[in-house]
Amino acid sequence: MTELLYQTDSYLQEFEATVTGGDGEARAILLDRSAFYPGGGGQPADSGLLTVGGQQYPIARAKKIGEEVYHYLAANALLPPVGAPARGQIDWERRYQLMRTHTALHVLCGVVFRDYGAQVTGGDMDPLKGRMDFEFETMQKELVQEIETAVNREVVNAHPVRVAILPREQAFQIPDLIRTKINLLPEGIQQVRVVELVGLDLQADGGTHVANTREVGHIRVVDYKSKGKINKRIYIEVED
Ligand SMILES: [Zn+2]
Numbered sequence: 001m002t003e004l005l006y007q008t009d010s011y012l013q014e015f016e017a018t019v020t021g022g023d024g025e026a027r028a029i030l031l032d033r034s035a036f037y038p039g040g041g042g043q044p045a046d047s048g049l050l051t052v053g054g055q056q057y058p059i060a061r062a063k064k065i066g067e068e069v070y071h072y073l074a075a076n077a078l079l080p081p082v083g084a085p086a087r088g089q090i091d092w093e094r095r096y097q098l099m100r101t102h103t104a105l106h107v108l109c110g111v112v113f114r115d116y117g118a119q120v121t122g123g124d125m126d127p128l129k130g131r132m133d134f135e136f137e138t139m140q141k142e143l144v145q146e147i148e149t150a151v152n153r154e155v156v157n158a159h160p161v162r163v164a165i166l167p168r169e170q171a172f173q174i175p176d177l178i179r180t181k182i183n184l185l186p187e188g189i190q191q192v193r194v195v196e197l198v199g200l201d202l203q204a205d206g207g208t209h210v211a212n213t214r215e216v217g218h219i220r221v222v223d224y225k226s227k228g229k230i231n232k233r234i235y236i237e238v239e240d
Contacts, residue, residue: 001067001068002020002033002034002064002067002068002069005034005035006034006035006037006208007163007165007193008163009035010163010208010209010210010211013090014035014087014089015034015088016085016086016087016088017031017032017033017087017088018032018083018085018086019031019052019080019081019082019085021068022079022080026072027072027073027076027077027079028070028071028072028073029050029052029059029079029086030068030069030071031050031069031088034069036059036069036071037095037207037208038063038064038069038070039061039062039063040206040207041206041207042102042105042122042123042125042207043098043207043208044061044098045061045063046059046061046094047059047061047074047090047094048088048091050086050088051087051088052080052084052086055077055080057071057073057080058073059072059073059074060074094127095208096210097238097240098125098127098208099209099210100128100210100215100216100217101127101128101130101238102130102207103209103210103213103216104155104216104219104236105125105130105132105236106161106197106201106203107151107197107216107219108132108147108151108221108234109123109132109201109203110154110197110200110201111150111154112136112234115147116136116138118134118136118138119134119135120134121133121134121135121231128237128238128239128240129235129237130236131233131236133227133231133232134231134232134233134234136230136231136232137229137232139224139226139232141224144224147221151236152218155213155218156214157213158213158214159199159200159213160198160212161195161196161197161198161209161210161211161212162195162196163193163194163195163196164194165191165193166191166192167190167191167192168190168191168192174194177194177202177203177204193205193206195207200213216238217239218238218239219239220236220238220239221234221236222236223235
C-alpha cells in the first residue's frame with residue numbers, strides 16, 4: 001500500500017521513500033510512499049525522477065492500481081531492488097501549472113453554480129487549460145464575458161483552499177457535497193477527501209490544488225460548446 005503524500009501536502013516536490021516492489025513487464029516501480037499524483041478526476045498524472053542507489057530513473061507517469069502507486073519508467077532499465085532507499089522528485093513546473101488550472105476549474109464551478117444554478121457533470125484539464133461540463137440550459141455567448149469577470153473577481157478575492165479527510169457519514173451531512181453527486185462514491189469508501197474553496201465551492205475530490213485562489217492567476221473563458229439542449233461545455237485558459 002502506497003502512502004499518498006500529495007493528499008495532505010500538495011506542495012511537496014521531493015520525498016524519501018523505500019522501494020517495495022516492481023513490475024518488470026510494465027517497467028514500473030512501487031514505493032511505500034509517494035508524492036507523484038497518479039491521475040484521476042480529470043487531473044493528469046505527474047512525471048518526474050526517482051533516484052535509487054545513485055542511478056536515475058526518469059518517470060513518465062504514475063498510476064494507482066488498487067492500493068499501490070505504479071511509477072512507470074520513461075526508458076528501459078533494470079528495476080531497483082526491493083528495500084532500497086529512493087528519492088523522488090516530481091516535475092514541479094508542470095504540476096504547479098496543473099494545481100493552478102485545477103483550482104481555476106473549482107472557481108468556475110463555484111461561480112456557475114452560485115450565479116446560474118448550473119451543476120457540473122464532468123471536467124478535464126491539461127497544464128494551463130481545462131474544460132468543464134455543466135447542466136446549463138441558459139448558457140449563451142453573451143454570458144462568456146460575464147462569467148470571465150466573475151471568476152477573476154473570485155481569484156482576486158483570495159479564497160483559502162482547505163483540504164479535509166472526513167468519515168463517510170460526516171461528509172454525507174454536508175449539503176453542498178450532495179449536489180456534487182457524492183452519492184456516486186462507491187459503497188466501500190469509508191473516508192472522503194473534501195476540498196473547499198472557502199465561501200465558494202466544496203467538493204469530494206482527490207486532486208492537488210493551490211492553497212489560495214489568488215495563486216491561480218488570470219483566467220480566460222476562451223470558448224463554450226453546446227453538447228445538447230441542456231449540457232454545455234466551457235473552456236478556460238490560465239495565463240502563465
Ligand atoms: Zn479538485
